Amino acid sequence: MEGYWDVVVSSLQDICNANESISFDNLEFDDKSSTSKKDSLIKRKDLVLKHKENLEKTKRILDTALINVNGLLSQSKSSTPNGKLLKNQKQGRSYYTSNYNPSEPIIVNSEVAFKPKQKHSEWIQCQVLKVFNEYKFEIKDPEPDDNMPNGQHFKCNWKEIIYIPSIDQISSCKNYPVGTKVLARYPETTTFYPAEVIGFTKNGNCRLKFEGEEEVGKETEVERRLVLPFPH
Known part of the structure; x- marks a missing residue:
């Protein structure tokens, strides 16, 4: 959200x-x-x-x-008032897991990072529209473009997405060790890039060094739930 x-x-x-x-x-x-x-x-x-x-x-x-x-x-x-899943609601999961982030349940309206199959594509933030089964989904890029003013839809599988924890799950996300390579959303964008964990702030956000950052020694603060396991 x-x-x-x-x-x-x-x-x-x-x-x-x-x-x-x-x-x-x-x-x-x-x-x-x-x-x-x-x-x-x-x-x-x-x-x-x-x-x-x-x-x-x-x-x-x-x-x-x-x-x-x-x-x-x-x-x-x-969503239900107590945050629980609706009865008989289909659930999916992501192939990319870690001890620091949950990978499930992925349900309708969950947020995920998705990498289109086109060459040189970056990971982008998307919304789950349908859960066909545990491994297959339909998702939507909420950012419109000239060709798709309402946002582009994609069919994908569990190896093409990474689950973004919900706000309710933040408390269960452990801190990454310093030096861990992660995938993080760059501030004021919907695109995820490789980064290295430098530390954490008092409010729980991650301090990161993004790969390819032009400014020498620059550290960037990113909300914890938007720092995901790096897809190996």
Whole structure:
């Protein structure tokens, strides 16, 4: 559920930042000379085109936020008051296990990391739509793109996903030993990258060093449940 909120909040922040950068106040001009007037008209046209492009971008961002709000609503409706599984609800599990993270039960609306089969693909955060059996699933990438505005759906098996613990399971997740190689979601994204555990904060978050980080010595704090066993 936390992943949905991250996308919603970041989407709204992107909208605010984009709309603050352009103002209609600059569309007026007073110079009566023909040359200056022509230049002003060109500038006005460019500014209006920028606004048009910004509105189109805003619509795409709002679509993303709406999809994730719907995900929050559906996840809330599907859960029981005491957090237990519904009767006869199908369950699955992930092939990638560790002593520090649970790998099951994977149910409808569970969050998982998934790596598409395309070459050079990265692990991305997805939502489980269907559990066919213990090893096969249908999942959804909540992030829309130009070709799939409602998010792309995938059929996958248990070796193609890694279970993301729910908020209720955080207390049962033991800390990784320092130096452990893990797969972690990079802040303000829905993509997971290899990282090394450096330590932990007082609130239980992981301090990580991501592979390929350009800034020398940079450590990044990541929520514990979004730090997963590295798929060997």
